[in-house]
Amino acid sequence: MKEKIRITEYAQLITEKLSKGILLNTKADKFNSMVIGWGHLGTVWGRQTFIVYVRQSRYTKKQLDAAGEFTVSVPLGDTDMHIWEVCGRMSGSDTDKVKEAGLTLEEPEVISTPGVKEYPLTIECRVLYSQDQVLEKLPEDIRTRTYADGDFHTMYVGEILDAYIIK
Ligand SMILES: Cc1cc2nc3c(=O)[nH]c(=O)nc-3n(C[C@H](O)[C@H](O)[C@H](O)COP(=O)(O)O)c2cc1C
Numbered sequence: 260m261k262e263k264i265r266i267t268e269y270a271q272l273i274t275e276k277l278s279k280g281i282l283l284n285t286k287a288d289k290f291n292s293m294v295i296g297w298g299h300l301g302t303v304w305g306r307q308t309f310i311v312y313v314r315q316s317r318y319t320k321k322q323l324d325a326a327g328e329f330t331v332s333v334p335l336g337d338t339d340m341h342i343w344e345v346c347g348r349m350s351g352s353d354t355d356k357v358k359e360a361g362l363t364l365e366e367p368e369v370i371s372t373p374g375v376k377e378y379p380l381t382i383e384c385r386v387l388y389s390q391d392q393v394l395e396k397l398p399e400d401i402r403t404r405t406y407a408d409g410d411f412h413t414m415y416v417g418e419i420l421d422a423y424i425i426k
Contacts, residue, residue: 261423282332285322294347318351332378384417
């Protein structure tokens with residue numbers, strides 16, 4: 260069962276949980292979840308959006324480019340450290356994270372990417388726009404500290420199509 264929510268009422272909770280890591284889920288070749296610490300809820304082009312940042316090396320990047328949609332899963336309670344380890348340290352390229360992390364998938368409402376029951380606040384998004392970072396435009400200290408290996412982020416602006424809590 261799902262309880263529909265007004266996502267703006269959860270902005271503070273989402274921001275707090277982001278600092279510990281929430282899940283960005285994709286489904287192209289298979290379902291995969293990765294932990295993200297960067298992201299934000301907001302409005303772009305008059306549409307309610309959730310923006311995420313994904314490095315080039317992530318398996319999630321290939322899936323996101325192929326599927327053009329994603330779900331975001333936010334825990335309501337404490338961070339599950341086993342899910343955190345598996346989804347934030349291992350790659351979907353050689354790991355079945357559903358099995359390894361013990362995730363229970365929930366059928367989506369609008370898109371094709373499921374949510375995760377263990378992290379019940381779910382946001383369904385379709386990619387409206389994506390933009391590779393231009394490293395030359397970043398301040399020198401950030402460029403050298405975060406991108407010495409050249410593994411830059413792509414920003415994905417996802418239009419929020421549905422939001423609910425899995426019960
Ligand atoms: C707390 C935390 C926050 C993270 N935030 C991001 C992020 O915002 N963007 C990103 O590309 N990687 C982030 N990562 C790293 C990915 O979760 C990690 O590399 C993951 O194994 C990638 O999985 P994948 O290859 O299956 O996509 C974060 C990891 C942790 C532990």
